[in-house]
Amino acid sequence: MFLKQTVPSFLIFLAVMLWTSVASAQWLSDEQAIMGTSVRVEVWSDNKTKGQQVITKVMAEMRRIDRLMSPFKTDSELTKINNLAGSQPVKIGQELMNLIDKSLSISKKTKGAFDITFASAGFMYDFRQKKHPSQASLKKVLPSINYRHIQLNRKKQTIFFKNKGVKIDLGGIAKGYAVDLGIAILKKNNIQHGIVTAGGDSRILGDRKGRPWFVGIRDPRNRQGLVAKLPMRDEAISTSGDYERFFEENGVRYHHIISPKTGKSVDYMRSATVLGPDATTTDALSTSVFVLGARKGLTLINNMPGFEAVIINKQGTMLYSNGFENLAPATN
Ligand code: AMP
Numbered sequence: 001m002f003l004k005q006t007v008p009s010f011l012i013f014l015a016v017m018l019w020t021s022v023a024s025a026q027w028l029s030d031e032q033a034i035m036g037t038s039v040r041v042e043v044w045s046d047n048k049t050k051g052q053q054v055i056t057k058v059m060a061e062m063r064r065i066d067r068l069m070s071p072f073k074t075d076s077e078l079t080k081i082n083n084l085a086g087s088q089p090v091k092i093g094q095e096l097m098n099l100i101d102k103s104l105s106i107s108k109k110t111k112g113a114f115d116i117t118f119a120s121a122g123f124m125y126d127f128r129q130k131k132h133p134s135q136a137s138l139k140k141v142l143p144s145i146n147y148r149h150i151q152l153n154r155k156k157q158t159i160f161f162k163n164k165g166v167k168i169d170l171g172g173i174a175k176g177y178a179v180d181l182g183i184a185i186l187k188k189n190n191i192q193h194g195i196v197t198a199g200g201d202s203r204i205l206g207d208r209k210g211r212p213w214f215v216g217i218r219d220p221r222n223r224q225g226l227v228a229k230l231p232m233r234d235e236a237i238s239t240s241g242d243y244e245r246f247f248e249e250n251g252v253r254y255h256h257i258i259s260p261k262t263g264k265s266v267d268y269m270r271s272a273t274v275l276g277p278d279a280t281t282t283d284a285l286s287t288s289v290f291v292l293g294a295r296k297g298l299t300l301i302n303n304m305p306g307f308e309a310v311i312i313n314k315q316g317t318m319l320y321s322n323g324f325e326n327l328a329p330a331t332n
């Protein structure tokens with residue numbers, strides 16, 4: 001008698017528990033303006049409150065990175081470096097040291113296409129105010145653009161610029177870095193399916209519950225349009241484009257991706273997308289490939305196992321790295 005009653009009620013209890021946990025599992029998301037761009041986090045969570053708390057933590061981490069690395073905030077560590085490191089070695093924190101070190105290794109790998117000292121000229125542009133430097137003022141600062149001017153001393157934890165005019169800006173790598181930190185927070189909090197996006201940099205955790213995530217590559221000349229949708233799981237993707245921050249004057253498009261050789265906006269590309277295992281690297285590489293151009297950019301990515309690229313050149317033609325051969329239009 002006892003068994004007859006308790007077994008079914010136990011089963012019912014189990015079923016109800018299971019049902020409530022499945023019923024309350026859901027996609028949660030939030031979008032906020034941070035780091036001069038739009039940050040979006042989406043997670044699958046079986047507990048709404050906990051899921052929302054995790055998203056809040058990711059947003060807080062993004063703000064922390066912005067406070068540390070923004071070149072526009074007068075009290076950021078990066079601004080302090082820019083103000084002082086031209087005249088004396090400046091103590092810096094481990095985190096900034098590591099990211100600058102990573103930037104320097106990407107500079108070497110890309111033969112200087114990626115160079116955070118582009119900022120020596122970059123600071124003379126203001127895309128909102130439609131301001132760009134004159135040829136004469138560019139000529140003066142060009143000698144200051146060279147990543148080899150940056151001297152990191154790991155032992156003493158200092159940075160020094162060997163050229164007085166050097167300024168640095170981590171805009172080509174910091175968003176991807178922040179995205180990776182966001183994904184680390186999701187993992188630490190037992191989230192298994194999610195995405196963290198900051199502007200053109202995204203990283204995906206897991207899949208979309210049994211299906212891949214589809215991440216779009218924007219049409220560089222149509223704000224609403226996409227040129228491709230890529231199926232992805234457990235991967236990062238970054239796009240650099242000449243449509244993000246720009247203005248036009250006398251038929252010239254002034255935008256935020258600068259050739260370290262000339263101090264001018266790169267004029268032979270529309271967008272460069274790089275896929276790979278982590279967003280810090282895909283972010284730096286998408287900027288690099290944009291500066292390198294289609295031919296050199298594809299050669300670089302084809303020699304990096306685990307990375308792929310999709311390029312849209314000045315003519316609007318799409319070009320793919322070797323791993324994408326099957327995706328290329330049959331007519332190409
Ligand atoms: P992304 O959208 O990732 O390509 O980043 C573009 C940002 O990278 C710009 O807004 C600049 O802050 C920075 N940047 C521009 N040109 C370069 C360059 N040649 N090397 C490194 N960073 C750059």
Ligand code: MG
Nearest residue numbers: 172283284287
């Ligand atoms: Mg980038």
